[in-house]
Amino acid sequence: MMMVARLFIALLLVAPAVARADGLRGTGNLGLVVERATGSVLIVDTSARKALGRVEGLGDLSHASAVFSPDQRYAYVFGRDGGLTKVDLLTVSIAKRIVQAGNSIGGAISDDGELIAVSNYEPGGVRVFDAQTLDAIASIPAVGADGKASKALGLVDLPGRRFVFALYDAGEIWVADLSAPEAPAIAKLTGVGKLPYDGNVTPDGRHYLAGLFGEDGVVHVDTWREPFKAERILNGYGRGEQPLPVYKMPHLEGWGATGDKLLLPAVGHHELIAVDLRSFAEVGRVATHGQPVFAVARPDGRHVWVNFAHPLNDTVEIVDTETMKVIHTLTPGPAVLHMEFTPRGNEVWVSVRDADRIDIYDAATFAKKAEIPAQKPSGIFFTARATRIGQ
Amino acid sequence: MMMVARLFIALLLVAPAVARADGLRGTGNLGLVVERATGSVLIVDTSARKALGRVEGLGDLSHASAVFSPDQRYAYVFGRDGGLTKVDLLTVSIAKRIVQAGNSIGGAISDDGELIAVSNYEPGGVRVFDAQTLDAIASIPAVGADGKASKALGLVDLPGRRFVFALYDAGEIWVADLSAPEAPAIAKLTGVGKLPYDGNVTPDGRHYLAGLFGEDGVVHVDTWREPFKAERILNGYGRGEQPLPVYKMPHLEGWGATGDKLLLPAVGHHELIAVDLRSFAEVGRVATHGQPVFAVARPDGRHVWVNFAHPLNDTVEIVDTETMKVIHTLTPGPAVLHMEFTPRGNEVWVSVRDADRIDIYDAATFAKKAEIPAQKPSGIFFTARATRIGQ
Numbered sequence: 001m002m003m004v005a006r007l008f009i010a011l012l013l014v015a016p017a018v019a020r021a022d023g024l025r026g027t028g029n030l031g032l033v034v035e036r037a038t039g040s041v042l043i044v045d046t047s048a049r050k051a052l053g054r055v056e057g058l059g060d061l062s063h064a065s066a067v068f069s070p071d072q073r074y075a076y077v078f079g080r081d082g083g084l085t086k087v088d089l090l091t092v093s094i095a096k097r098i099v100q101a102g103n104s105i106g107g108a109i110s111d112d113g114e115l116i117a118v119s120n121y122e123p124g125g126v127r128v129f130d131a132q133t134l135d136a137i138a139s140i141p142a143v144g145a146d147g148k149a150s151k152a153l154g155l156v157d158l159p160g161r162r163f164v165f166a167l168y169d170a171g172e173i174w175v176a177d178l179s180a181p182e183a184p185a186i187a188k189l190t191g192v193g194k195l196p197y198d199g200n201v202t203p204d205g206r207h208y209l210a211g212l213f214g215e216d217g218v219v220h221v222d223t224w225r226e227p228f229k230a231e232r233i234l235n236g237y238g239r240g241e242q243p244l245p246v247y248k249m250p251h252l253e254g255w256g257a258t259g260d261k262l263l264l265p266a267v268g269h270h271e272l273i274a275v276d277l278r279s280f281a282e283v284g285r286v287a288t289h290g291q292p293v294f295a296v297a298r299p300d301g302r303h304v305w306v307n308f309a310h311p312l313n314d315t316v317e318i319v320d321t322e323t324m325k326v327i328h329t330l331t332p333g334p335a336v337l338h339m340e341f342t343p344r345g346n347e348v349w350v351s352v353r354d355a356d357r358i359d360i361y362d363a364a365t366f367a368k369k370a371e372i373p374a375q376k377p378s379g380i381f382f383t384a385r386a387t388r389i390g391q
Numbered sequence: 392m393m394m395v396a397r398l399f400i401a402l403l404l405v406a407p408a409v410a411r412a413d414g415l416r417g418t419g420n421l422g423l424v425v426e427r428a429t430g431s432v433l434i435v436d437t438s439a440r441k442a443l444g445r446v447e448g449l450g451d452l453s454h455a456s457a458v459f460s461p462d463q464r465y466a467y468v469f470g471r472d473g474g475l476t477k478v479d480l481l482t483v484s485i486a487k488r489i490v491q492a493g494n495s496i497g498g499a500i501s502d503d504g505e506l507i508a509v510s511n512y513e514p515g516g517v518r519v520f521d522a523q524t525l526d527a528i529a530s531i532p533a534v535g536a537d538g539k540a541s542k543a544l545g546l547v548d549l550p551g552r553r554f555v556f557a558l559y560d561a562g563e564i565w566v567a568d569l570s571a572p573e574a575p576a577i578a579k580l581t582g583v584g585k586l587p588y589d590g591n592v593t594p595d596g597r598h599y600l601a602g603l604f605g606e607d608g609v610v611h612v613d614t615w616r617e618p619f620k621a622e623r624i625l626n627g628y629g630r631g632e633q634p635l636p637v638y639k640m641p642h643l644e645g646w647g648a649t650g651d652k653l654l655l656p657a658v659g660h661h662e663l664i665a666v667d668l669r670s671f672a673e674v675g676r677v678a679t680h681g682q683p684v685f686a687v688a689r690p691d692g693r694h695v696w697v698n699f700a701h702p703l704n705d706t707v708e709i710v711d712t713e714t715m716k717v718i719h720t721l722t723p724g725p726a727v728l729h730m731e732f733t734p735r736g737n738e739v740w741v742s743v744r745d746a747d748r749i750d751i752y753d754a755a756t757f758a759k760k761a762e763i764p765a766q767k768p769s770g771i772f773f774t775a776r777a778t779r780i781g782q
Contacts, residue, residue, distance in 0.1 A: 072419025
């Protein structure tokens with residue numbers, strides 16, 4: 001019996017908090033919460049509305065984000081310090097960790113789940129890794145038409161083992177086809193505008209938009225039309241001529257894609273801007289409580305939840321996308337940093353950093369259903385992202 | 392050591408083919424293939440492109456379909472004989488099985504994953520079960536305005552713990568709110584048209600469409616607008632006045648929702664009909680090889696894959712949704728019954744019933760990547776459906 005007991009203990013150590021009675025569980029309802037100050041992540045169960053455990057040692061997690069393997073067992077966490085950490089959600093542990101650059105910002109996983117791409121500030125460019133082993137596969141130096149190395153950002157996957165990203169310094173947008181990863185085929189759009197600071201693709205993987213930091217406007221690339229063309233939309237959108245100070249550049253990640261329009265956070269202004277998804281023209285504005293940071297659509301697109309920049313960041317507003325009005329206001333607490341919906345939109349998780357807490361709301365009634373303690377939580381990422389283009 | 396060895400064998404029996412070295416695996420890349428003739432299902436791994444095992448004893452699986460639990464561990468398989476089987480994908484076994492009616496057609500899972508609803512032909516109506524235990528929770532007899540019990544079908548989930556379905560005999564559409572499942576709140580639309588034979592909701596969960604068997608046309612309900620209204624669209628669509636024999640009524644399940652339009656299989660004719668998602672007017676037709684059965688959009692909406700009714704059912708056509716032209720034709724083999732895309736659309740699985748085979752294609756190049764033997768395969772269902780409204 002001794003031996004059996006010892007083996008049992010060993011098994012328990014391998015599969016701790018997460019395991020059910022039979023040691024097995026599904027991964028479709030798992031997620032990860034970034035704890036930026038402590039370089040740790042919480043693994044969470046969205047059905048139980050509980051944390052399953054904490055993984056430490058992920059380095060600098062300011063502006064960290066995550067993508068998921070197709071089996072929804074592993075998260076790839078992109079840290080600010082160039083760290084790329086593969087986290088095993090089932091064993092609540094680090095499966096593998098590398099530091100692949102000096103300073104990086106975000107990453108993506110190819111549509112087949114085989115390649116991890118990371119966009120770097122220092123030394124710039126994009127590096128590509130094997131999703132299983134994290135072995136280096138390709139490096140794409142982002143040297144623009146000006147001959148200088150550029151920061152890369154706004155990196156997302158496209159169908160067909162492709163990635164798209166922007167070159168901050170050079171003002172370019174590149175589409176890289178990694179069908180043959182040792183020899184990436186790159187289409188380069190030059191002179192798209194000054195200092196693109198973030199980019200994202202519509203949920204269908206078709207339209208890439210990049211916001212500009214150096215001038216007013218947004219750049220649009222229709223990735224279904226080759227040769228690619230960068231077209232300027234929303235002239236006047238941006239920080240260039242804003243009368244208000246900009247407390248935080250808004251994120252294009254998690255934007256409010258809803259049926260036939262997008263709701264984008266305005267820069268500097270207390271507004272969302274609605275963009276028609278056929279014409280890419282502005283079709284309306286919604287006045288908001290503060291400078292919006294994230295405008296996240298409920299998966300059915302009927303509501304968009306909005307959080308705000310400092311000092312108005314204790315509040316969340318809920319916008320009805322039909323009437324384009326704020327229909328409800330919540331004040332979860334100090335420093336609401338991120339919101340993530342369950343995949344079919346029945347609940348939403350909200351990180352309240354300075355309350356060290358995640359709040360879980362019913363997305364239909366807006367009633368709070370649960371709270372989870374967390375250390376200075378920021379980004380929340382659920383495994384259902386593994387099923388999405390542009391995750 | 393004896394004891395240890397014995398325990399090891401016991402563990403292997405609990406978690407057979409599916410388990411990795413550590414006995415754990417994710418469930419995001421699992422799926423299920425219905426083997427209709429033998430009342431069995433194959434559990435498959437979409438990353439490995441392999442079958443993991445077979446589960447038998449599911450009864451009559453003609454017209455069977457499946458939905459998944461939010462953790463993507465369990466499939467709920469709806470058989471034609473009223474059987475409702477909860478299949479554990481990780482242990483490749485039946486977790487629970489009940490026979491809940493004499494003759495049934497399809498089912499759905501509530502957005503919170505807690506309720507399973509089944510639409511029945513005999514005795515008619517909808518029955519609702521606890522997703523954990525399969526204990527009966529509610530029964531909704533489908534007695535129409537005419538006072539008679541009706542067959543129920545076209546059942547799908549809506550956000551907010553709701554289900555919508557059609558009454559075949561009575562010609563009605565009902566929206567049932569099961570927020571309080573012991574007392575369902577039901578909105579009834581009467582006189583919507585003769586003999587609705589199938590129904591489905593757009594991917595955003597907003598627009599419910601039901602096809603009519605007894606007359607030409609389709610019924611549309613915008614579930615964002617209350618009180619609900621049933622509006623007729625596509626007059627002239629349907630079997631009522633068709634010059635061609637109808638070999639098989641097409642499915643609305645898995646339809647080609649692509650950006651701003653739907654591609655519906657025409658009834659009797661060798662065509663797809665494109666419907667604008669703003670106006671719900673017809674905006675074009677695509678000539679096809681035969682009478683289309685399923686028109687399934689690749690997840691990015693750029694292509695729609697179409698299979699056909701007997702006797703032209705050895706063929707699959709691929710339609711470009713921008714040009715509205717057939718751009719490629721495949722002939723997988725005799726009796727192509729169903730197609731399912733991987734969640735981000737890089738591959739598609741095709742069941743070729745009379746070749747006893749599943750074919751797996753690269754969705755970008757149309758190259759065949761693998762074959763899997765299966766016994767008279769029909770429906771293919773991947774766990775990513777757990778993340779979708781109207782799954």
